Amino acid sequence: MTDPQVALFMLGLFIVFVFLGFPIAFTLMAMGIGFGYYAYFDERRMWRAYDRLDIDAASWWDQTSLWWEGLLNNRIFDLFVNQTYTVMSNEVLTAVPLFLFMGYIVERANIVNRLFDTLNIASRRVPGSMGVAALITCALFATATGIVGAVVTLMGLLALPAMLKARYDPAFASGIICAGGTLGILIPPSIMLIVYAAASNVSIVRLYAGALLPGLTLTGLYLVYVVGRSILQPSVAPKPTRAEVPDVPMGKLLVMVVTSFVPLAFLILAVLGSILFGLATPTEAASIGALGGILLALVYRAMTWQRLRESVYLTVRTTAMVCWLFVGSYTFSSVFSYLGGEHVISEFVQSLNLTPLMFLLLAQIIIFLLGWPLEWSEIIIIFVPIFLPLLAIFEIDPLFFGVLVALNLQTSFLTPPMAMSAYYLKGIAPPEVRLTQIFAGCLPFLACVFIAMVLMYVFPQIVFHLPNQFYGN
Template identity: 85%
Template sequence: MTDPQVALMMLGLFIIFVFLGFPIAFTLMAMGIGFGYYAYFDADRQWRAFNRLDETASNWESWSLWFEGFYNNRIFDLFINQTFTVMSNEVLTAVPLFLFMGYIVERSNIVDRLFNTLNIASKNIPGSMGVAALITCALFATATGIVGAVVTLMGLLALPAMLKARYNTSFASGIICAGGTLGILIPPSIMLIVYAAATNVSIVRLYAAALFPGLTLVGLYLLYIIGRSVLQPSSAPRPGPDEVPDVPKSKLLLMVLTSFLPLAFLILAVLGSILFGLATPTEAASIGALGGIALAFIYRAMSWQRMRESVYLTVRTTAMVCWLFVGSYTFSAVFSYLGGEHVISEFVQSLDLSPIMFLILAQLIIFLLGWPLEWSEIIIIFVPIFLPLLAIFDIDPLFFGILVALNLQTSFLTPPMAMSAYYLKGIAPPEVRLTQIFAGVMPFLFCVIVSMVLMYVFPQIVFYLPELFYGS
């Protein structure tokens, strides 16, 4: 068996183990070290170590020399170096800080105030409660970047209110599921930080590039919500006076100032300081974490228990991401050394694809991977396989990253593995069926596809802000 064939077998076995349910990070490390031992095996070095054994050596010396021969393989040096590289990566330093900001904001009791304020402010708009729920989801998802937290909290807060207001069950469920995923696209997005670390693309340019596509997707969602509310009023009845009270403008302004403005200011301060070069992403994330703590204190939601929970969840999630990187770097290094990337590159080139056909094929593969895998595994493990091919088809990694971020919205929304739907089902009233939630997310999937087509047709949606701020 040739080395490239071994590399393909390595990739195939990894996919099988993932489907069997093995932990992905440790599977990557085990596969990387196991196949790396074969890839970097040096018979001469091993023989020199074993040859030092003689009959006069003591048992302890014999075992020491035997272990020296066994561990005399460069894969162990590679694994240690990759671990150190990940742990000292300055880009990844922003991940725990943004996560901590998100977990603190989640516990600051601001979301219920924000939803109620937006619901009252938008009561004259068709589908007002759905519009309020989506905007709340977008702001909260942007501040936290944690899909499960947003969908769960909004499902507890907004879904019962919409069902009580006689909203169509599928329609209401789809709004919350779709809105909860926006945090992985709209900056400051943790997913974009992970993509930047995996691909060496500037995180600042990624944030600038993702802003308009994220707003475009939110606009399409709002257009669908309002349009359906106008064309099918029964799916989103207008609220009565007893459901949404009339509030004087002065009081409404005060509600906006105390609910919408603080969270929006925190997001804009973090994002603006990054885009305008006032702070690095890590520094901005530090300010964001401090701002999240300040909000929790202002809303009298800070307690030792909540701080402890936030720190624990931050450490757990950060450790998962870092060990995924360690495993992925080790796996990728061995896979490339055995010639696996070269085989894939030759195969793709033999298909004689145009750049647009390659992009469609790549996005289709990522779409399918989104069923069994989380976005973190896709970005860290599989996206680097496509990177060497981008230069062949003259595709900007920045543009590719934004398309991937859009595409990964579908990984949370596509049945039968739509995690957003399962998050919502777990806390929804018993009468809400999973099939109804699946039906509700399908139109939003169509909106995601439309937004990706718009990126293909009008690439300046992606490139305008990066070129405006930082040049070509």
């Protein structure tokens, strides 16, 4: 086989291993090193160690040691070490553990139940008030944590029983929680956007500014759907009774808002504002967020040694997963490119004579399908870099492409039969809530995601307005 054929075989074999359930990070590293040994094999380099030894006079141990030295004298090992160091010293990725720690601390600070109760009372006169309160709570909490499974699970334990008790349709209530819980990977400060910035070399500051309006647009579409359906079909979201949502004096309601909504909103705005206005780097802002999360937990008297220990452990585990995915992906992609695989794919795509719109549709369909078996981190780190070299050919801005991918990845959590948000919710939902009902509830929100993607393409200023306004073209 030629080198490009070996590269394509390497890619196909990796996809087979993924579907067989092998750990992706270690599969990438093993295949990168294995095929890289073939790609970078140099016989003269292998036998160079023997040039400085008298074979006849050398002992068996010396000959064996030199044999192993020659066997390991391959540039793939140098590449692997260098890639590992590059990932671990990447300043952009330094923000990942800090944002994760902020999210895990906030998750354990007992903020969400206060926030949901406050918003539920404040919006009681709005159609579908409990659904609106749950969606806004999900959006704020997801933005603060960026961890989809944690948001859906916690909101499923808190808001779903309350909505079911208020006679909400189970599918409608489930869809609200599943959709709202995924917003954290789109709305800044998003960990997914940090990972994309590290993979694509796009400025994380411009990426945050570009993703803000699309994230708010999608949240607005969700709210319009919830309120609109509650008006057109009142049976899915009956008006709450005073026993379910009591009237609260305005003064007491203001106190509830100040003690529940304002602290979390202020923390998010402080972190995001310090980044967008150039007051702090993403890493510095993440440090502020982590410290703010600890202070919130202390103020709400929710900080315990056990919770702090759990937060640190989960942060380290998730960060290690992301970093080793980067190491494996960089090694794999370097070998794949060296063998000519990237060139083959580029030539094939160009031979299709696609327009920029057709290329965008093709790329987004592939990412949409990859979202069924894979996590967003694996898609961003492994497969999105395959598309990045093609963006210049079709004159597509990597910033626009990244925000579109972030929006598209919402679908991977909402699309049956592999909608992970639905499975997270089903795991803690009451037994009478069926998985098919959760799937049915997710579909209208899935349509909202597609509408938001169309709006982004028709009106690209939704993405470019804030970056150009703050930082110029």
